[in-house]
Amino acid sequence: MTSTRKPKRTYQSLFKVLENKEPKSVAKKAASFTKSLPFSTKSQRLKEELDLLTSYSSDTIYRLRYNSMTYDYISPAIVKLLGFTPEEMKKINFRSLIIETKIISNGMKSIKSFDELEKTRKNGDVNKWQADYLVRTRDGRKIWLTDVSYPWFDDDGNIIGSIGSLRDINDRVEAEEKNSRELVKMANTDPLTGTANRRVFFESIDTEIKRSQRTESPFSILIADIDFFKKINDDYGHSTGDKILKEISEIMLTCVRDTDLLARIGGEEFGIFLPDTSEEGAYWVADRICKTVAKHNFFVKDSIMPIKCTVSIGIACNDENNELNSSELYKQADTRLYIAKNTGRNQVSKDEIVNLH
Known part of the structure; x- marks a missing residue:
């Protein structure tokens, strides 16, 4: 009793x-x-x-047998984690749920096969296993888990499996990916105008040169410079100059396609990359930019009258008659920009002859 x-x-x-x-x-x-x-x-x-x-525990605790790759024990927390009951998980090979694996000791690089890693782990060469998995849940969602485990020995000291825990790290991974995207954007973007920067501009040209050699399709670049920009800074201050730079970049974006690339490549200098565009098409875009900027009224603080601005543009085209590298193309467009600026400004030059508005 x-x-x-x-x-x-x-x-x-x-x-x-x-x-x-x-x-x-x-x-x-x-x-x-x-x-x-x-x-x-x-x-x-x-x-x-x-x-x-x-x-x-919010973690899922488990004991995994290597001979069958099934769970000898798995805690009830697996229901909340993946949607499967412990009894169901004991009948499932966990590897069948894994979409992607990143091993901590492998520099978080994705792996395609567990064979070599399993060999070293089963030999006892790995005392601690730590990996992140992208897995499919019972309802079809994809989430990231982290797995930390240690060897499980039998009475003779042989490794027969592992004992460890699974933890949901989906929020952490999403935050890391968001931060990574933001860092890439910062590295590729001009902080003032939000356009691409000089490095991205020239990398795009190099990539397009290789593509155009295969496809034999032309492409063009425009180099645009704001006329008398130093005087604007001197007369109205650098904050006004920055405002005009941003407005002009916005105007330029309205004049190009989504597939084109606008970049700020210098103080008041912009580069525009036009894939699949002949010299004639590039001239049409450049002329439109010149006219649109010239018509625009730039209003600044404490100024009753708007400021008028213009741009000058030089063009270079890479086609069957003009196969140049990125530096040579830029130099050609920059030379034509110089001609446009020194023969009146507010105009486009696609060769040594300037077409005046």
């Missing part, structure tokens, strides 16, 4: 301790509780205690 009632009382008190989330008391109660039980009952109670303990 006493031996049957004592475990019940102890188990009830153990449950109360668990509810109060007191880990040290849990361990103490569990130890005294299990000593009083027969082996079979003790084994069952230990399993129940383990389930209770692991249910208080």
Whole structure:
């Protein structure tokens, strides 16, 4: 009578301790509780205690057998993590759910095969396994998990599996990817105008040169410079100059296609990359930019009358008659820009002859 009632009382008190989330008391109660039980009952109670303990962890605790790559034990937290019950997970090869794997010791690079890594782990050469997995949940979602595990040995010291934990890191990965995208954008973007920067402009030309050699399609570049920009800075201040730079970049964007690239490549100098565009098409775009900028009224603070601005543009085209590298194309367009600026400004030059408005 006493031996049957004592475990019940102890188990009830153990449950109360668990509810109060007191880990040290849990361990103490569990130890005294299990000593009083027969082996079979003790084994069952230990399993129940383990389930209770692991249910208080947001991580999924597991024990994985290597010969079948199935779980010998996996905690109830797996339901919230992947949507599968522990019983279902014991019948599933976890690898079948994995879409992508990144090993911490491999510099977080994606791997295509586990073979070599498993060989070293099963040989005992890896004491700690840490990897991130992109996995498919029961309802078809894709989430990132991190896996930290250690070798599981049999009585003879042979590695027969691993014991570890799985944790949802989807929010962390999404934040890292967002930060990465922002860093790439910062590295590729002019901070004032939001257009591409000089490096991206020249890389785009180099890439297009290689493509055009295969496709034999022409492309053009425009080099545009704001006329008398120094005087604007001197007369109205650099904040006004910055405002005009941003407005002119916005005007230029309205004059080009989505497939074209606008970049700020110097103080008041812009480069425009026009793929699949002949010299004639480039001239039409440049002329439109010149006319649109000239018509625009630039209003600044404390100024009643608007400021008028113009731009001069030089053109270079890479076609069957003009196969140049990016530096040579830029030099050709820049030379023609110089001609446009020194023969009146507010005009376009596609060769040594300037067409005046």
